[in-house]
Amino acid sequence: xxxxxxxxxxxxxxxxxxxxxxxxxxxxxxxxxxxxxxxxxxxxxxxxxxxxxxxxxxxxxxxxxxxxxxxxxxxxxxxxxxxxxxxxxxxxxxxxxxxxxxxxxxxxxxxxxxxxxxxxxxxxxxxxxxxxxxxxxxxxxxxxxxxxxxxxxxxxxxxxxxxxxxxxxxxxxxxxxxxxxxxxxxxxxxxxxxxxxxxxxxxxxxxxxxxxxxxxxxxxxxxxxxxxxxxxxxxxxxxxxxxxxxxxxxxxxxxxxxxxxxxxxxxxxxxxxxxxxxxxxxxxxxxxxxxxxxxxxxxxxxxxxxxxxxxxxxxxxxxxxxxxxxxxxxxxxxxxxxxxxxxxxxxxxxxxxxxxxxxxxxxxxxxxxxxxxxxxxxxxxxxxxxxxxxxxxxxxxxxxxxxxxxxxxxxxxxxxxxxxxxxxxxxxxxxxxx
Numbered sequence: 001x002x003x004x005x006x007x008x009x010x011x012x013x014x015x016x017x018x019x020x021x022x023x024x025x026x027x028x029x030x031x032x033x034x035x036x037x038x039x040x041x042x043x044x045x046x047x048x049x050x051x052x053x054x055x056x057x058x059x060x061x062x063x064x065x066x067x068x069x070x071x072x073x074x075x076x077x078x079x080x081x082x083x084x085x086x087x088x089x090x091x092x093x094x095x096x097x098x099x100x101x102x103x104x105x106x107x108x109x110x111x112x113x114x115x116x117x118x119x120x121x122x123x124x125x126x127x128x129x130x131x132x133x134x135x136x137x138x139x140x141x142x143x144x145x146x147x148x149x150x151x152x153x154x155x156x157x158x159x160x161x162x163x164x165x166x167x168x169x170x171x172x173x174x175x176x177x178x179x180x181x182x183x184x185x186x187x188x189x190x191x192x193x194x195x196x197x198x199x200x201x202x203x204x205x206x207x208x209x210x211x212x213x214x215x216x217x218x219x220x221x222x223x224x225x226x227x228x229x230x231x232x233x234x235x236x237x238x239x240x241x242x243x244x245x246x247x248x249x250x251x252x253x254x255x256x257x258x259x260x261x262x263x264x265x266x267x268x269x270x271x272x273x274x275x276x277x278x279x280x281x282x283x284x285x286x287x288x289x290x291x292x293x294x295x296x297x298x299x300x301x302x303x304x305x306x307x308x309x310x311x312x313x314x315x316x317x318x319x320x321x322x323x324x325x326x327x328x329x330x331x332x333x334x335x336x337x338x339x340x341x342x343x344x345x346x347x348x349x350x351x352x353x354x355x356x357x358x359x360x361x362x363x364x365x366x367x368x369x370x371x372x373x374x375x376x377x378x379x380x381x382x383x384x385x386x387x388x389x390x391x392x393x394x395x396x397x398x399x400x401x402x403x404x405x406x407x408x409x410x411x412x413x414x415x416x417x418x419x420x421x422x423x424x425x426x427x428x429x430x431x432x433x434x
Contacts, residue, residue: 067190068239068246076102077113077246093119095295098249101238110249111238114309116217117340122243125216125339132335145208150334154207158198160185162322165214167332169341170311171290172218175350177317180225180285184210187225189237213240215336220245222310226287233274233306235298250298250308253366257294261374263303265414266421268367270305271297272408275358284319289358292365304423316350356393356400363404364391375414382410 071077079099096114117125130139133147145151150164157164160181165173182197190209194201202210213220223237223245235248256267274297278287289296290312298308307313316322367390371383389395389403415421417428424434 067241069241071101071239071246072241074105076105077111078102078108079113099246101246111246112235112249113244113246114219116213116219116240116243116245121340128338129335142208145212145335146204148335150332150336151208151211154211155204158200160199163332167334167337168215169337169339170214170218171314172222173214174314175316175322177320177322179320180315180317183225184221187227188221189224189239211336215339217311217340218313219309219311222313223247228306231277233277234310235300235306235308248300250300250306252295252308253297253299253305253370254294256299257369259370262414262416263420264370264374265411266303266416267299267305268371269408269411269415271362271366272359272404272411274305274307275362275404278313278358279355284317286316286318286353286355288314288316288353289361290314292358292361294366294369297366300423302422303420314353316353322350354397356395356397359400359404360391360393363387363400363407364393367391379410379414383407386410 068077077099079097094115095118096112099111099113100108101111102108126141129141129144130136133139133144135144154164161178162176162181165176165181185197185199186193186195188210191202191206199207210221220237220240223234226232226234228234228236228248235250238246238248240246253267253271256263259267292312296307296309296312297305299305367387371387373380375383386403386407390400390407392400395403417425417434419425421428428434
């Protein structure tokens with residue numbers, strides 16, 4: 001018998017006992033990765049309890065959102081690599097899992113199921129929430145969060161304003177303008193689109209899901225408010241459930257460190273162009289990275305490079321500014337401020353972020369292993385010199401930006417125009433822009 005999710009099942013748990021009973025009744029039969037290749041189609045099916053172990057619904061972490069939950073339980077998200085495990089469950093230590101996704105159970109596409117917080121972080125978060133109310137470790141997370149002063153303010157609010165998000169740890173919310181927060185409400189995909197900047201159409205649980213997501217990891221929110229369909233360098237957001245989010249699949253940049261020179265040049269060129277678009281865009285937002293690593297960026301099958309992990313992105317509104325930046329709104333630290341990290345973590349002021357910040361991080365940490373030793377002299381020397389200047393934090397902004405521009409000019413003719421780079425082929429034959 002296939003499990004059915006009713007309105008209560010896909011919402012936040014009203015209490016631990018009720019949800020545990022529901023979870024114990026849920027089971028999901030997962031078949032393996034659906035693919036045109038017959039070799040990937042399994043000959044057997046594995047059944048197991050899906051809710052508690054994978055999604056964390058027994059601890060009310062469903063307040064991250066529920067848009068994708070029905071897809072899991074209808075077998076419209078399938079995992080191939082898990083079936084080899086005796087329990088058929090995902091390894092706890094992996095940050096993401098490859099899967100296939102379907103809208104109609106007939107046509108499948110590769111997706112990435114990414115963990116919004118590590119298992120260790122999730123456990124620490126649960127213990128902190130329970131401890132804040134002097135409750136045992138098995139307390140109802142939702143009940144405690146509902147009683148907080150911050151959430152009570154959210155319940156009364158008609159509009160998402162800067163004071164409601166002050167003290168949340170995400171760099172995305174360090175300098176929130178009203179224009180940015182209105183965009184969050186209008187684009188929030190976990191509720192029906194009302195086309196309004198007001199939260200009148202949000203239920204109490206909708207508000208808690210949004211608040212919890214912003215406090216834990218703003219990655220799903222950034223994918224929604226800056227969608228790839230509008231030209232932003234982010235993968236498509238498909239939904240979130242429990243402790244996980246689902247988006248279009250990419251391969252991390254680290255997988256391409258050994259790429260051929262022409263592909264390395266193409267990826268480096270794209271990466272510099274992505275950072276340029278984050279600094280200068282039609283919406284007049286300045287997006288910057290607080291840190292990067294080899295998994296921050298990913299590449300689609302067509303060779304197109306995108307931001308794979310947006311959790312370290314900060315946003316400054318160059319058009320409207322921010323009350324938080326000018327000190328009009330004081331910080332408010334509470335349990336939502338320290339779900340994943342220490343409560344005393346200090347983030348720099350908005351206006352101390354230099355334009356060069358993301359470039360310095362990328363030129364120092366990501367581009368050298370991608371580009372070093374790939375080209376003949378004197379081109380390699382020119383690349384190394386530009387990289388060194390681009391990654392020098394002591395240089396003023398104009399010099400770093402100038403070095404990045406010179407590096408792009410060096411890389412441009414090293415790129416080839418052939419079908420391997422499907423994202424710009426055959427346009428590159430007729431337009432040097434590509």
